[in-house]
Amino acid sequence: MSVDLHDLRKSFGSVAALDGISLSVAPGEFLALLGPSGSGKTTLLRVLAGLDFVDSGRIVIGDRNMDDVPARARGVGFVFQHYALFRHMTVARNVAFGLEVRARAERPPRREIRARVQSLLDLLGIGDLADRYPEQVSGGQRQRVALARALAIEPGLLLLDEPFGALDARVRKSLRIWLRDLHDRMRLTSIFVTHDQAEAMEMADRVAVLRAGRIEQVDIPDRLYAEPATAFVHEFLGESIRLECVVERGVARIAGLPDCALRTDCPDGPAIALIRPHEIDLLPGEGPAKVESVHSAGPLRRLRVTLSGNVLDVLRPDDAWMPEVGQSCGIGLSRAKVYRSE
Amino acid sequence: MRITLIAATILLLIVLLLLPLAVVFAEALSHGLGAALATFGDPDAISAIELTLIIAAVNVPLNTLCGLAAAWCIGRFRFRGRSLLITLIELPFSVSPVISGLVWVLLFGANGWFGPILERAGMRIIFAVPGLILATAFVTFPFVARTLIPLMQEQGASEEEAALTLGATGWQTFWRVTLPNIRWGLLYGVLLCNARAMGEFGAVAVVSGHVRGQTMTMPLQVEALFNDYDWVGAFTIAALLSLLALVTLAVKALLEWRIGERGGALL
Numbered sequence: 001m002s003v004d005l006h007d008l009r010k011s012f013g014s015v016a017a018l019d020g021i022s023l024s025v026a027p028g029e030f031l032a033l034l035g036p037s038g039s040g041k042t043t044l045l046r047v048l049a050g051l052d053f054v055d056s057g058r059i060v061i062g063d064r065n066m067d068d069v070p071a072r073a074r075g076v077g078f079v080f081q082h083y084a085l086f087r088h089m090t091v092a093r094n095v096a097f098g099l100e101v102r103a104r105a106e107r108p109p110r111r112e113i114r115a116r117v118q119s120l121l122d123l124l125g126i127g128d129l130a131d132r133y134p135e136q137v138s139g140g141q142r143q144r145v146a147l148a149r150a151l152a153i154e155p156g157l158l159l160l161d162e163p164f165g166a167l168d169a170r171v172r173k174s175l176r177i178w179l180r181d182l183h184d185r186m187r188l189t190s191i192f193v194t195h196d197q198a199e200a201m202e203m204a205d206r207v208a209v210l211r212a213g214r215i216e217q218v219d220i221p222d223r224l225y226a227e228p229a230t231a232f233v234h235e236f237l238g239e240s241i242r243l244e245c246v247v248e249r250g251v252a253r254i255a256g257l258p259d260c261a262l263r264t265d266c267p268d269g270p271a272i273a274l275i276r277p278h279e280i281d282l283l284p285g286e287g288p289a290k291v292e293s294v295h296s297a298g299p300l301r302r303l304r305v306t307l308s309g310n311v312l313d314v315l316r317p318d319d320a321w322m323p324e325v326g327q328s329c330g331i332g333l334s335r336a337k338v339y340r341s342e
Numbered sequence: 343m344r345i346t347l348i349a350a351t352i353l354l355l356i357v358l359l360l361l362p363l364a365v366v367f368a369e370a371l372s373h374g375l376g377a378a379l380a381t382f383g384d385p386d387a388i389s390a391i392e393l394t395l396i397i398a399a400v401n402v403p404l405n406t407l408c409g410l411a412a413a414w415c416i417g418r419f420r421f422r423g424r425s426l427l428i429t430l431i432e433l434p435f436s437v438s439p440v441i442s443g444l445v446w447v448l449l450f451g452a453n454g455w456f457g458p459i460l461e462r463a464g465m466r467i468i469f470a471v472p473g474l475i476l477a478t479a480f481v482t483f484p485f486v487a488r489t490l491i492p493l494m495q496e497q498g499a500s501e502e503e504a505a506l507t508l509g510a511t512g513w514q515t516f517w518r519v520t521l522p523n524i525r526w527g528l529l530y531g532v533l534l535c536n537a538r539a540m541g542e543f544g545a546v547a548v549v550s551g552h553v554r555g556q557t558m559t560m561p562l563q564v565e566a567l568f569n570d571y572d573w574v575g576a577f578t579i580a581a582l583l584s585l586l587a588l589v590t591l592a593v594k595a596l597l598e599w600r601i602g603e604r605g606g607a608l609l
Contacts, residue, residue, distance in 0.1 A: 051503050071506040078507040084500035088522040098508035101518070153508055 001062040001156035001189050002027050003048070008057035010043060017043040018054065019213035025191060030183050032200035033193045035210035036236070041193045042081075044210070045159050048191070049078045062156055077150030079160040083142050085134040091145050092117050092130040098153035120148045124182075140171045147179075151186070158183075160192035164199065176203055197237050201225065209233050231339035234274045241280070241312050243273045245338065252338040256308030257288060257331075264338035275336035277302070278315040282323060287330030291323045307331060366584055369577035381578040386555045390563035390579070393471070397559065398539045401478050405535050409486025410528070414520075416487075417494030418502075431487050434480055442480045443548025446473055469551030474559065477545040482538045486531035493527040529597060533590050540586060 003025040010018040017040045025031050033041040046052040048059065050071030059066040066074060086094050095117045099108060108116070121127045124144045129137055134145065143163065150158060163179065164172040180203045183190050194200050200207045201221040208218040209232075217229040228234035235242075245252045245262070252262040252271055262273060278300070282289065292304040292311070301322065303314040316322065323329045370378050381387055412431060416424060434442060448454050450467040460467060467473045501523065505515040521528075543561040550557045558566065560583050567576035 049507050051506070071503075072509045072511065074507075075509075076507060078504065080500050080504060082500065084504040086501055086504070086519055086522075097505070097510070097518070101505075101508065101510040101514045149504075149508065 002060075003157060003189070003191070004058075004060040005048075006058040006060075008044070008047065008054045008059070010047065010052070010054045016213045018047070018057075021057070021213070021215055023208060023215060023218065025189060027189050028187055029189055030180065030203065030205045031191045032204035032207045033191060033210055034195070034197060034200040034207050034236070036195060038212075039210040040213040041195075041210050042161055043213075045078075045161055045191065045193050048157070049076050049159055050074050051078075075153065075156050077153060077155030077158045079143075079146045079150050079158070079163055081162045081165050083134075083146040083166075085142060085145055085149070087134050090131050090133055091121070091126070091137065094134070094145055095120060095148045095152050097149060117148075117152065120152055124148050139167050140175060143167065143175065147182075151188075156189065158188050158190040160190065162193055162195070164194075164196075172199075179203070201237070209236060211236075228274075228337070231272060231274055231342065234337065234339070239277055239313070240274045241277065243275070243310065243333070243336070244341075245271050245273045247271045247338065254333065254336075257333070260333050262334070262336055262338050266338055266340045270341050271338050272341050273333070273336040273338050275333055277313045279335040280312065280314045281332030281334075282314060282316065282321070283330035283332055284321055284323075285330055286328055288328075289331040290328050291325055294322070294325055305331070363584060366577055366580050369573060370581040372577075373574050377574050378578045378581075381575045384575070386558065387563060387575070387579060389555045390558045390560050391582070393474070393558065394540050394560040396471070397475055397478050398536055400475050401482055401539045402532060402536050404479060405482050405486050405539075406528070406532055408483070409488075409490060409531060409535075412487040413490035413494055416491050418499055428491070431484050434483050435488075439481055439542065439544030440548055443477045443545035445480070446476050446549050450476075468549050469553065469557060471557065473549035474546055474557065477549045478539050478542055481542050481545045482535045485535035485538065486528065489527045489531035489534070490524055493524055497523055526598075529594060533594050537587055537590060541583065 003023075005021055005023045008018045008021040009016070019040070021040075021044060033044060035041045043052060047054050048061070048066075050066065050069065061074065061076070086097065089097070092114075096113050099113045099116065102108075107113075118127065118130065121130055124147060126137075126141055126144050126148070129141060129145070134142060137145065143166075147163075164175055167175065176199060182188075192204075201224070204221065206218055206220055207224055209216045209224070211232050217224060217233050219227075224233065225237055228237060231242075234240050243254050245254045247264055247266045247268050247270075249268065250264060252264045252266065252273060254260055254262075254273055264271070282303070282305070289305045289307050289312075292306055294304075295302045297315070300315045300317060303316060303323075305312050305314050412427070416428060416431075447468050449456055450460060450473065451457050452461065452468070454468075467476070501519050502515050505519045510518065540559075541561060542559075543565075546559055547562060547565075550559070550562055552558065552562065552566065554566065560579055564576050564579045564583070567579065
């Protein structure tokens, strides 16, 4: 189901948790809400589920305006960060819950509920855990139970709050691929919250980067990484080196590097240039950069370089020209992006 | 070291808890079972037992409902005056039972604030059953709420929220999710409340007026018989009161065992 959010605002006391969020999600899309803690991503998810309420703005899911629709009537599946499984019920009863609480006229017969629960558990690969209690299964299995429980009501929209937050790194990696696969197979529309940019970029069709209750940028992962709209997005999505510069008539110059001129739309005045370690080029011959150390980092070498008082990390492939420690060399920063300073 | 500690604990338990209990039963039966049972031939004793059961029967359900509501309210919501409300709920713990009784006399007694109005309406609260119920309600108010508040705060609201997103109504969420999660705490609170409701002396003594056969509860009856030098009578009623407490404990143990057998499902 499609989701349309228009200018959502909500504040807790004087703090704006949502500060004018507008966003559209297409049916079948897998969208990530990415941001640091306190950026409002969990609040946005809760507002969508009807567990919190906006001060103003409009939420439309499918073609229904959700203004006066309570959480239980929204048909939105929610996977909580710590799963929130019913601890006094077996796995099967947990998954059956959403069907058993339906009004008698809409409730499937007991036998059908049991069959549906079992087939859902089988689909998620936990068919043999039906009679266990939540405390008797592992973290990764609990996550699958929570997912099965949310999917049992056949939700039009699936919301996941930090779905891998409570798992260790190895389980997390394998579950990412599995979850993305499940989303495609069941033709779900999903929104998931994470603070891990690698997770967002790897799984999502589109990523919305949030900061202080506002969306900084929404885009497909490739474009988000290649063309960050703001300095915040650039820095949040990966290792960034920050250099002060000054803009004059559409050209930014980095202090101490008169030869390096970067084109920009920024207005005249001080600005910042951001560049990723692998985008920096090192050139043979005398130059302003001096190599302090070289470390091997897998297929790449990580060099620590000083440049007019700044220390920069540079990543270079093994087969590229490699300066010696203590050697001076030229530096190419032409791939740096210029942002107005905040 | 460990053995010494354990031995000291057991010794203390015997001297402070088991010995007094044993003395109560021994004294009650000191002139034989027949003499003890004769106590129940006295209509005043029967009336005291009935009154005590009535007070417990009214107060325990009332307190359970109020305590649940208060704990839910405090455990689930953040609002202005929340900590004040917690302090108010605990007030009966910090106030002497005598004062808990006296406030009702000051409110509803013959010379109290509402005394004249009540007198004209022909209603009696002090030195009558309603006063006994009110005084007991005041004294027992914290038991259920106080055991549930920390429990509900620790468990958090996420299971209830999960139930809501799965389509459950408020009542379904309460019966199927909230109540099963707090049942041990609730049971514990209810049992404590019951024990206190039956055993309260101070507050009840102030509002009772000690009319034999009418406003005497079991603890008051014990004192009255004791003052009359009717030792067997006093200790027999005391033994019955102790038995009720023991039965309460046994019921708790039985419930825990039965529910444990069924794999934790209450409903």
